[in-house]
Amino acid sequence: xxxxxxAGLGRRLRAWLPRIxxxxxxxxxxxxxxxxxxxxxxxKPLEELTEEQREQMELKAVRPIKAAPPxxxxxxxxxxxxxxxxxxxxxxxxxxxxxxxxxQTLEAIKRKQLEKYHKAPENEKETIECNxxxxxxxxxxxCQPIIGLSNITKGGKTYQVPVPLTDNRKCFLAMKWLIxxxxxxxxxxxxxxxxxxxxxxxxxxxxxxxxxxxxxxxxMAEANRAYAHFRWW
Amino acid sequence: xxxxxxxxxxxxxxxGQWRNKKRPPTLRPPRTLALxxxxxxxxxxxxxxxxxxxxxxxxxxxxxxxxxxTPCAEEIRMFYDCVAKAEKERKNQNExxxxxxGNLPSSKVNKLLKRFPQITHYV
Numbered sequence: 381x382x383x384x385x386x387a388g389l390g391r392r393l394r395a396w397l398p399r400i401x402x403x404x405x406x407x408x409x410x411x412x413x414x415x416x417x418x419x420x421x422x423x424k425p426l427e428e429l430t431e432e433q434r435e436q437m438e439l440k441a442v443r444p445i446k447a448a449p450p451x452x453x454x455x456x457x458x459x460x461x462x463x464x465x466x467x468x469x470x471x472x473x474x475x476x477x478x479x480x481x482x483x484q485t486l487e488a489i490k491r492k493q494l495e496k497y498h499k500a501p502e503n504e505k506e507t508i509e510c511n512x513x514x515x516x517x518x519x520x521x522x523c524q525p526i527i528g529l530s531n532i533t534k535g536g537k538t539y540q541v542p543v544p545l546t547d548n549r550k551c552f553l554a555m556k557w558l559i560x561x562x563x564x565x566x567x568x569x570x571x572x573x574x575x576x577x578x579x580x581x582x583x584x585x586x587x588x589x590x591x592x593x594x595x596x597x598x599x600m601a602e603a604n605r606a607y608a609h610f611r612w613w
Numbered sequence: 614x615x616x617x618x619x620x621x622x623x624x625x626x627x628x629g630q631w632r633n634k635k636r637p638p639t640l641r642p643p644r645t646l647a648l649x650x651x652x653x654x655x656x657x658x659x660x661x662x663x664x665x666x667x668x669x670x671x672x673x674x675x676x677x678x679x680x681x682x683t684p685c686a687e688e689i690r691m692f693y694d695c696v697a698k699a700e701k702e703r704k705n706q707n708e709x710x711x712x713x714x715g716n717l718p719s720s721k722v723n724k725l726l727k728r729f730p731q732i733t734h735y736v
Binding site for chain 1 (some may be wrong): 624626660661662663664668669671672675676680681682683692696699703
């Protein structure tokens with residue numbers, strides 16, 4: 381083909397032919413824009429916007445917009461991390477059950493913290509955190525590993541090489557560890573909200589088995605630090 | 614006397630090859646001696662591992678403080694900064710220009726050579 385190297389732009393907005401096979405990714409024409417859900421961005425007056433934001437608004441007047449997925453919400457109570465955690469807890473697509481478990485967990489955290497608050501002496505009352513969302517976020521942040529291990533094969537042998545992780549991967553690992561810890565290492569008859577609230581409160585205080593698992597991973601990375609040069613990125 | 618079997622040097626002498634100084638060819642090229650329109654595929658473009666110093670500093674801090682994160686917050690922040698910078702560097706790195714080693718990747722070289730092929734015939 382005699383096309384020059386700048387063929388990317390033409391390739392993106394070429395004639396889009398719809399496919400018939402079912403696929404797992406989205407099949408929108410590349411000209412469709414993402415929906416803007418936050419109310420604040422729509423209520424800003426025109427003068428406050430920068431040049432590129434004004435161009436975005438012009439573009440939105442002419443281009444079609446994708447349908448907003450049901451998990452995207454404009455409510456003040458929606459939290460993307462909590463939604464992600466709920467989805468990871470969900471089994472066989474039972475979102476109703478997962479969501480109710482999540483709300484019961486948050487309620488259980490609030491109850492425990494309030495109990496502690498009312499029993500504490502006056503000077504310690506400010507130090508007790510009662511907001512379950514704050515506790516959830518802080519616990520997740522405490523559980524996130526800082527460095528991970530990846531298998532790299534060199535000369536026929538596979539080594540565990542310490543490797544920096546992306547933010548998404550850290551979040552995912554923290555949530556996965558919490559959920560597996562609650563599912564596997566607890567007594568069979570305890571309910572999930574109770575187990576989860578207990579784990580989250582322990583992680584909030586930097587104690588508990590999930591934090592220990594994170595420390596074990598760090599220790600292994602530290603032991604294998606000689607292999608760090610096997611990385612090529 | 615059906616077919617007299619002379620030694621090989623007799624046949625050669627009689628045919629006059631020696632007098633014409635005929636020698637076996639000095640060069641027997643396995644392929645045609647001309648430049649091809651592609652280079653061989655080399656895989657050696659591996660770069661070095663980034664952020665090793667920050668990582669070792671952070672691990673030393675961990676060893677001292679029993680793997681707690683709060684005393685090592687500064688080192689961890691420096692490690693994260695280094696990782697973010699390396700990631701941005703990798704994304705911005707444009708493969709079309711010459712890389713840090715001074716070599717173009719072989720696929721790009723082949724594309725360029727294909728656009729300007731060697732003319733081996735007269736029209």
